[in-house]
Amino acid sequence: MGKTMLPKLMAGLGLLGVIGAWFAGDSARFSANWFVWSILLLAVALGSLFIVALEHLTRAQWSIVLRRVPERLSGLLPALAVVFAIGAALGLAGNFGWSTPAFREALATEPHLHGKAIWYSSPFFIGRLVFIFAVWLMSWKLLAGGSMKQDETKDPRFSLFAKRFSAPFMWLFAISVTVLTVDWLMGMSPRWFSTIFGVYGFSGIFLSGLAATVLGILHLKKQGRLQEVRPDHLYSLGGFLFAFTVFWAYIAFSQFMLIWYANLPEETFWFHTRLTGGWYPVTFILPILRFIVPFFALLSREVKMDARRLSLVAVLVLVGQALDLYWLIVPELGRGVLFGWQEVAFGLFFTGLGLSLAEARMNVGKDLPEGDPNLDASLHYHL
Amino acid sequence: MSDRPFLVLGLFQDADKLVHGIRALKSTYGDKLEAYTPYPIHGIEKELGIPKSHVGKIVLALGLSGLTLALGFQSWVFTTDYQIQFGGKPYFSWASFVPIVFEVTVLLACIVGAVFGMLVLVNKLPHYSHPILSSRSMPKITRDRFALAVSVDTAEDAARAEAALRQAGAPETEVVHGTDEIGSGPLLPLKPVLATVIICVLAGLGTWHLQRLWNKLPLISIMDEQTKVLPFRANAFYPDGQSMRPLVPGTVSRSAEYAAWTTPEEAGQMLVNPLSADSLTLAKGRRGYETHCLVCHGQLGDGTKLLSDKYTGAPANLHQARLKEAPDGHLFAVVTAGKNTMAGYGKDIPAADRWAIVHYVRVLQRALDASDADVQAAQAVAAAAPVAQGGSH
Numbered sequence: 001m002g003k004t005m006l007p008k009l010m011a012g013l014g015l016l017g018v019i020g021a022w023f024a025g026d027s028a029r030f031s032a033n034w035f036v037w038s039i040l041l042l043a044v045a046l047g048s049l050f051i052v053a054l055e056h057l058t059r060a061q062w063s064i065v066l067r068r069v070p071e072r073l074s075g076l077l078p079a080l081a082v083v084f085a086i087g088a089a090l091g092l093a094g095n096f097g098w099s100t101p102a103f104r105e106a107l108a109t110e111p112h113l114h115g116k117a118i119w120y121s122s123p124f125f126i127g128r129l130v131f132i133f134a135v136w137l138m139s140w141k142l143l144a145g146g147s148m149k150q151d152e153t154k155d156p157r158f159s160l161f162a163k164r165f166s167a168p169f170m171w172l173f174a175i176s177v178t179v180l181t182v183d184w185l186m187g188m189s190p191r192w193f194s195t196i197f198g199v200y201g202f203s204g205i206f207l208s209g210l211a212a213t214v215l216g217i218l219h220l221k222k223q224g225r226l227q228e229v230r231p232d233h234l235y236s237l238g239g240f241l242f243a244f245t246v247f248w249a250y251i252a253f254s255q256f257m258l259i260w261y262a263n264l265p266e267e268t269f270w271f272h273t274r275l276t277g278g279w280y281p282v283t284f285i286l287p288i289l290r291f292i293v294p295f296f297a298l299l300s301r302e303v304k305m306d307a308r309r310l311s312l313v314a315v316l317v318l319v320g321q322a323l324d325l326y327w328l329i330v331p332e333l334g335r336g337v338l339f340g341w342q343e344v345a346f347g348l349f350f351t352g353l354g355l356s357l358a359e360a361r362m363n364v365g366k367d368l369p370e371g372d373p374n375l376d377a378s379l380h381y382h383l
Numbered sequence: 384m385s386d387r388p389f390l391v392l393g394l395f396q397d398a399d400k401l402v403h404g405i406r407a408l409k410s411t412y413g414d415k416l417e418a419y420t421p422y423p424i425h426g427i428e429k430e431l432g433i434p435k436s437h438v439g440k441i442v443l444a445l446g447l448s449g450l451t452l453a454l455g456f457q458s459w460v461f462t463t464d465y466q467i468q469f470g471g472k473p474y475f476s477w478a479s480f481v482p483i484v485f486e487v488t489v490l491l492a493c494i495v496g497a498v499f500g501m502l503v504l505v506n507k508l509p510h511y512s513h514p515i516l517s518s519r520s521m522p523k524i525t526r527d528r529f530a531l532a533v534s535v536d537t538a539e540d541a542a543r544a545e546a547a548l549r550q551a552g553a554p555e556t557e558v559v560h561g562t563d564e565i566g567s568g569p570l571l572p573l574k575p576v577l578a579t580v581i582i583c584v585l586a587g588l589g590t591w592h593l594q595r596l597w598n599k600l601p602l603i604s605i606m607d608e609q610t611k612v613l614p615f616r617a618n619a620f621y622p623d624g625q626s627m628r629p630l631v632p633g634t635v636s637r638s639a640e641y642a643a644w645t646t647p648e649e650a651g652q653m654l655v656n657p658l659s660a661d662s663l664t665l666a667k668g669r670r671g672y673e674t675h676c677l678v679c680h681g682q683l684g685d686g687t688k689l690l691s692d693k694y695t696g697a698p699a700n701l702h703q704a705r706l707k708e709a710p711d712g713h714l715f716a717v718v719t720a721g722k723n724t725m726a727g728y729g730k731d732i733p734a735a736d737r738w739a740i741v742h743y744v745r746v747l748q749r750a751l752d753a754s755d756a757d758v759q760a761a762q763a764v765a766a767a768a769p770v771a772q773g774g775s776h
Binding site: 232253256257260261263299300301382383 | 425426439443470471472478479481482
C-alpha cells in the first residue's frame, strides 16, 4: 500500500513547491520548468501512441500481446491537454518563448525574421497548438479506444481499419511533432534554426514512449499480470530501445557537426550558449547519459531480457529525456544553469503526477487485446 | 575418403518435433548431437547445450579497437604528423574525426569481427568440407526438413543411433560416411576456385576493353563549364570582352610600401628604426640575415662569401667604419633597394623583418671586436636571464 501511495505523495509534496514557485514570482523560470516537464509527459504519451500506430501499420504480430500498455499510456493525452492548457494560460502572457517581449521585438525589428513573425502570430500559434492536440486526441480515441472496444466485439475489421488509419497518421504525426518541437523547443530562440530539429524531437519522443512501455510492462508483471509477455518480447523492445538510442546520437551529432563545421554565426550561437559557462558540464553529460551508457548497457542480450536491468535502462532513458528537454529550454532564458528548490519541486510534482496517472491508466480495459485476431501468434512469438 | 560411419541423420518434419527429438536423445548422446535446419531456430543452442558463441565478444573487442585506432590515428596525423588548418578549426577537432571513427568501428566490428569470427568459429574455417554436404538428405535439409545428427564411430553405433532417432519420432534416417579431418577431401574446393579465377579473368578483360572505350567518350566536364569569371579568359559579359577588370584609377595596393627617400643617405636622415632591439627582434633579424644575407656577407658579416670564387662580385664588409657609423635608415635603404651588384630585397622581405635585420647587423658589428666591458655585460645578462638567448635557436 505504501508503495502505491508514493507517487501521490510525491505529487502532493511537489504541488506545494510548485505553488510556492508561482508565488516566488519568477514567472519565466516557472514556465520553463512547467514546459520541460509537461513536454516530457507528452513525449511519453506521444511515443506510446506512435508505437501503437507503428505496430498496426506494419501488422507486427510479436507486439500485440504488449500493445495494451502503450495504448493505455497514450491515454495520458487528455490529461496532458489540460496540463498544457494550464501552462499556456499561466506562462504565455509574455514570459515564455515566442511570447516574451525580447522575442517579439526581434521579430518586429529584424527584417530577415519577417517570415517568422507570421509563423509566430498569436492566432496561428494557438490555432495550430489546438489542431495538433485535436489530431492526437482523435488518433488516440480511434486507435486505443477502438482496440478496447474490439475486446468486446471481437470484430476483426477494426484491425484492418487500424492498419489503414495508421498510414495517414504517420504523416499527421510527423507534422504535429515537428510543430511541437519547432514551436516549443526551437521557438525558445527567435533567431536560431535547424532543419533536422523535428527529427531530433521525434527521436526523444519515440525513446520516451519505448522506455515508458517497458516500465509499464514490468510494473504489470511485478503485480502478476501480463505474464504472457516473455523475455522474447522484452528482447525485441530492448532492441528497439537500443536502435533508437543510436538514432538519437546520430541525429544529435549530425545537427551539432554540421553547425560546428559550417561555423555560421547565425547558427553557432545556440551551441555556444550551451558550451560555455555552467552549461558546458550539462552538455558534456547529456550524450553520456543518452547514448554511451544505454548503448553499452543494451549491447548484451542478457540485459535486454532481464526485467530488472532493462527497467534500469528505461529509467535512464527517461531521465535522459528530462535532461535533454531541460538543456533545450532553460539555457534560452539566458540566466545560466538554474537548479534549485523550484526545479526539485517541479520534478517531484510531475514525476508523481505522471506515475499516478499512468498507474490509474494501467487498470483501464483488459491487460491483453483479446479481440485482436492475431493475438495467438503474438502469444507464441519466439525470437 | 574414409568409409567409416560418421553421422546418423534423423529428419523431422518441423522444428517442434526436432526439439522433442533433441530432448529425447540428450541424455544418451549429450554433446554428440548437432542440428541442421533450413532456417535459424532461436533457442536451439540451449536445447543442444552449445555454449554461448564468442562472436559477440570478438565483435565488441574489434569494434573498440577500431574506435581507438581511428581516433588515435587521426589525432596523431592532425595534431602531430601533418598539421593542416581546415576552416580555422583547431588541429584536434574531434567532431570531424567522428564520421571516420564510426566507419572504422563498424568496419572492424562487422567485417573483420563478425564475418571472420563466423568463418572461423561457426564455419570452422580450416575445414572447408563436411561429410553431410554430400549426403542424400542435404537437399531436404535446405528445403523443409529439420535434421538431428548423432556423431558415431562404428557400424554398431550407427545402427543403435538410427533406432533411437526413429523412436524419437524421425520418420527418415540416413547414415553418412566419411570424416571431417582436415585434408581428407581434395586440397582445394575446385569448382569455387575455378569459378573465382574465371570471374577475375572476365572482369579484367572487360575492364581493359571498357577503358579503351572510355577514352573515346567525352570527358565529364561539368566542373570545367561553370558560368563564372575565370582570369585571363575571354568573357562576353563585359563590353571589352575581357574577364579581368582594369584597376580603378588611383587604386593603391594595400601591401605597397611608401618610400619618400631616393638614396640611402637621404633614408639615413629620414628614417628611424621602429623596432626595439629585444631578444625576439634579434632572433627574427638573425633568421632573416642567415636566410638572405649570409651567402654573400658571410657568417660574421665580414664579406667572406660562401659562394664559389667564380662569383666575382665583392660583397661589402659590414664592419668597415663607414657602415658602422651609417644610421639605421641607411642600412635599411640598402637592404630595400640594393646597391651595385646587390639586388634589392624590398619585395622579398617585409619591412619589419628588414628593420630586424638591421638590428642584427648592429649586433654583428659590435660583437666582432667587442670590448671587455661588452663581454662582461653579455655574461651578466646571460646569467640573469638564460631565456634571453632566444636569438640562438
